[in-house]
Amino acid sequence: MTREEVFVEVEASQRNRHGEDICGDAFKTLRLPDEGRTIAVLSDGLGHGVKASILSLMTATMALKYTASDTDIVRAAEVIMDALPVCQVRKISYATFTVVDIHPNGGARVVEMDNPPVTLVRDGLAVNLEYEEVSSPRYNDRVIRVYDMALHPGDRLIFTSDGITQAGLGSERLRLGWRIKGCREFALEQVGKDPKISARALSQKILSQALRQEPFQRAFDDMTAAVIYLRRPRRTIILTGPPYASGRDREFAEALGDFNGRKVICGGTTANIVARELELTIRDCLTGPGRGGGDIPPAAEMDGVDLVTEGILTLTRTAQLLESDEVPREKNPATQLYEIFLDSDSIEFVVGARINEAHQDPNLPIDLEIRRNIVKRIRTVLEEKFLKETHMRVF
Structure with missing residues (x-):
């Protein structure tokens, strides 16, 4: 080494x-x-x-x-x-x-x-x-x-x-x-x-x-x-959000497919793009912590991918867990993602720039920020509090 x-x-x-x-x-x-x-x-x-x-x-x-x-x-x-x-x-x-x-x-x-x-x-x-x-x-x-x-x-x-x-x-x-x-x-x-x-x-x-x-x-x-x-660094890649231009869907999906390390997808649209471009199948998770808990939607499963979750809600909750000094007792996809982050050393965020209109509803919680701000928040706490290396690519 x-x-x-x-x-x-x-x-x-x-x-x-x-x-x-x-x-x-x-x-x-x-x-x-x-x-x-x-x-x-x-x-x-x-x-x-x-x-x-x-x-x-x-x-x-x-x-x-x-x-x-x-x-x-x-x-x-x-x-x-x-x-x-x-x-x-x-x-x-x-x-x-x-x-x-x-x-x-x-x-x-x-x-x-x-x-x-x-x-x-x-x-x-x-x-x-x-x-x-x-x-x-x-x-x-x-x-x-x-x-x-x-x-x-x-x-x-x-x-x-x-x-x-x-x-x-x-x-x-x-x-x-x-x-x-x-x-x-x-x-x-x-x-x-x-x-x-x-x-x-x-x-x-x-x-x-x-x-x-x-x-x-x-x-x-x-x-x-x-x-x-x-x-040796333990590496993880997180894909979240569809690319700004749909013509880059294949390149976006291959960023995950070619990665050597843990693989996570956050977002239903993101998961559908990866499944379509890499010819994989999305399966509902019917047992274990992936079923969700509280306000966190359940996870899904995909061959070759360690975790498939909903997007903004899960990322927001994960940010809260990382910022808190309390060890989470709940069991859901957000805590699964939290554990993956803590067990990783180098984390690469691949972020799609297309805006999801559902997240602009003023009636949604104020903490429901747009995707890139949530990712920035997570990167900050990972680097400053947990001394992780992080990188980000925007599609």
Whole structure:
């Protein structure tokens, strides 16, 4: 695999401390397209709830900014610690952080302050990492670890808050908690079972396993499991809307037929064009989540196509799901499309420019925007929130 074929997948799974409405850990990401860099920050604020959330969000935001601007590590740490509000109860300001900065040539730097040590998984094994310790003269009790490494295609970086490694702490079975050893062994076991497991799936499994260590599976502390995975991109194409000129129907359909990756069609007219031009059959979906739910029309089936849905309503609902911080519980074509987006790295939208007169009815919901605006909205959240690569062609 060449360096150009490598995609940096970044995902994190979180759980609030039991009884808290907000997470005291913060996880932030940034992709710098002009430099080809990917930056991820995990911060754990002192305590729990709102105060911890403020501390961790401030820390993660500043760490992201200073890393992107290549500020000196010690100087950045001093500014962060100076800026944190002081807890009125404990009379200290405190937040840990882990910063991962990956460059396009595979070079990576990890900066760690008081979080559990990062794990590099390569060829199914944990790599022994060397690091340098630095500290500020003004905060000499806070030691910063700096790892410099070269990452290869297939590598995974795993980093967590101490809510993961201390899961089960003090219980009869795990007096000292799950610890980094337990987390690493579990992660290696999962990679061994599925060498191509995604960062998203692995982070979810680590979080779920940590929760199993807790009495009654209730998180005693805020928990975050983050995974970065360098791998071949998982590609998806979305066709939606008929071409502006019907003479381009064949070219439009072949964009889907010739694509190497997952294939999705959104829109009944779009599906009919593809079926006609590629001589395929559309079949109604009578079982499973494809039957629809709520206001979402049911999906259909077509050989060689992963998902066939209605158009604007489904796309609008999918945009809402992506923008929300809640994991959807409903089962319908919009949630199916949501899952496909999250499991993809590079997404190509092929958008027809012909206006559907049904969508200009002023009595329809205000959120029922024309197709290209919905696609733009989805692309924005995929790129900014989920660090996906997106492209668009208009017919």
